[in-house]
Amino acid sequence: xxxxxxxxxxxxxxxxxxxxxxxxxxxxxxxxxxxxxxxxxxxxxxxxxxxxxxxxxxxxxxxxxxxxxxxxxxxxxxxxxxxxxxxxxxxxxxxxxxxxxxxxxxxxxxxxxxxxxxxxxxxxxxxxxxxxxxxxxxxxxxxxxxxxxxxxxxxxxxxxxxxxxxxxxxxxxxxxxxxxxxxxxxxxxxxxxxxxxxxxxxxxxxxxxxxxxxxxxxxxxxxxxxxxxxxxxxxxxxxxxxxxxxxxxxxxxxxxxxxxxxxxxxxxxxxxxxxxxxxxxxxxxxxxxxxxxxxxxxxxxxxxxxxxxxxxxxxxxxxxxxxxxxxxxxxxxxxxxxxxxxxxxxxxx
Numbered sequence: 001x002x003x004x005x006x007x008x009x010x011x012x013x014x015x016x017x018x019x020x021x022x023x024x025x026x027x028x029x030x031x032x033x034x035x036x037x038x039x040x041x042x043x044x045x046x047x048x049x050x051x052x053x054x055x056x057x058x059x060x061x062x063x064x065x066x067x068x069x070x071x072x073x074x075x076x077x078x079x080x081x082x083x084x085x086x087x088x089x090x091x092x093x094x095x096x097x098x099x100x101x102x103x104x105x106x107x108x109x110x111x112x113x114x115x116x117x118x119x120x121x122x123x124x125x126x127x128x129x130x131x132x133x134x135x136x137x138x139x140x141x142x143x144x145x146x147x148x149x150x151x152x153x154x155x156x157x158x159x160x161x162x163x164x165x166x167x168x169x170x171x172x173x174x175x176x177x178x179x180x181x182x183x184x185x186x187x188x189x190x191x192x193x194x195x196x197x198x199x200x201x202x203x204x205x206x207x208x209x210x211x212x213x214x215x216x217x218x219x220x221x222x223x224x225x226x227x228x229x230x231x232x233x234x235x236x237x238x239x240x241x242x243x244x245x246x247x248x249x250x251x252x253x254x255x256x257x258x259x260x261x262x263x264x265x266x267x268x269x270x271x272x273x274x275x276x277x278x279x280x281x282x283x284x285x286x287x288x289x290x291x292x293x294x295x296x297x298x299x300x301x302x303x304x305x306x307x308x309x310x311x312x313x314x315x316x317x318x319x320x321x322x323x324x325x326x327x328x329x330x331x332x333x334x335x336x337x338x339x340x341x342x343x344x345x346x347x348x349x
Contacts, residue, residue: 036083038063039259039266043275045085049078051270053162054105054211055257056113060136062260064088066113070254070270071101075132075147077115079140082266082276089140093147096132104164104211108171111136115147116164118175124158128197131164131173150192155201159183162254163212163223172237175200176209176223183209187237204239211255216262224256224267248277 044052044067051070058064063082075093080086093099093115101119108114117130134147152175161183163176172190177183185204192198207230212223214234221234222245229247233240247253248267255268259278268276 038082039261039264039278040082041275041277042080042082042085043273044080044268045273046078046080046087047272049080049087049274050272051254052268052274053103053254053270054116054164055255055266055268055276056105056107056213057257057260057266058136059107059111059260060138061140064140065257065266065276066105066107066136067255067268068102068105068115070103071119073099073102075099077105077113079137089137090142091134091137092142092144093132093134094144095146096130096149099132100126100130103162104175106164106166106173106213107136108166108173109168110171114164114166114173116161116175118152118161118164120158120160123160123179126158128153128158129161131192131198133192148194150194151197152188153197153199154186155199156184161186163209165212165214165221167218167237168214168216169218170237173200174212174221176206176212178209180208182207185239203237206239210253213257213265215258216260222256222258222265224253226253229256229265229267246279248279250275250277 049067049069051073052067053070054068056066058066058079061079065080065082066077067080068077075096075098077091077093078087079089079091081088099117101121102115102117103119104116106114106116112133113136115132117132120126120129129152131150131152132147133150134145137143137145159177160179161175161177163178165174165176166172167174173188173192175186175188177186183206184202185206186200187203188200189198206223208225209223210225212221214221219234221232221239223230223232224245224247227249229245230242231245232242245265250267250269252270252274253267254270257266258264259266262281264281265279266276267279268274
């Protein structure tokens with residue numbers, strides 16, 4: 001078994017802001033849909049999934065989302081049905097050693113599931129990390145699969161990361177590092193190689209990131225943090241213009257993915273019985289391959305780019321129940337920012 005460092009304490013919320021947060025939780029967290037439709041708000045019901053740290057929409061099974069626990073859980077990946085919140089398959093990976101800190105999951109154009117054992121909470125403890133890969137099962141049932149393991153290192157030295165994204169057309173793997181002073185977007189080689197070291201090189205600058213995902217057409221990349229999210233234009237392997245997303249406030253905001261049809265973003269959280277919240281995308285679905293005018297999702301003449309979340313989600317409108325989510329998040333971020341400012345001022349004075 002590989003040595004595993006003790007995990008530092010999670011982000012602590014002081015008493016005064018915490019009280020304000022609790023008062024706002026009712027407004028910031030919409031009720032889970034109970035109509036049984038897929039790809040809507042849902043709660044992960046499996047008591048084994050207490051640290052859901054990544055989400056990936058199934059390509060073979062509509063309405064199903066793949067997830068995994070954070071650290072020290074084992075080589076397990078879970079398929080959760082968004083209609084019920086129940087686990088419909090548990091996959092055990094063999095041939096990958098002992099996972100250390102699994103933080104991200106993505107599905108490539110080949111239909112394979114990529115699992116990122118890329119966490120490093122001590123920011124530079126591990127000389128290399130790992131990516132595991134196996135075909136998405138055609139039948140949803142508990143199974144043990146043989147996964148391919150890839151050794152990964154960064155060209156500019158070891159670092160912590162929680163976001164693993166596979167581009168849906170090129171198949172190239174990207175990792176976004178996590179740092180309070182700003183992280184980097186790292187690009188892997190054109191093709192991962194088992195039995196050799198795969199070096200990832202920094203190709204862009206990003207903020208604090210806890211997860212990310214490409215839109216189905218590959219033209220956008222969403223990156224989220226604890227209190228916010230941004231969508232970036234993505235072309236020729238590089239980041240372009242970005243815009244904010246009306247992300248929901250969640251107690252441990254750890255995951256995000258696009259729905260398989262690209263019509264919405266799904267935001268997830270850690271914790272027992274954690275919720276997954278849908279945020280609509282302006283203009284509706286944009287299937288892979290597009291075909292419409294560049295930069296304009298189908299059915300929308302005023303969108304700011306492919307995979308653009310609707311700005312209405314944070315402007316106080318109903319927006320399918322999401323208006324209160326964006327407003328609550330803005331208020332909560334303001335409370336947190338005020339507390340940090342006061343704390344810094346006291347420390348300086």
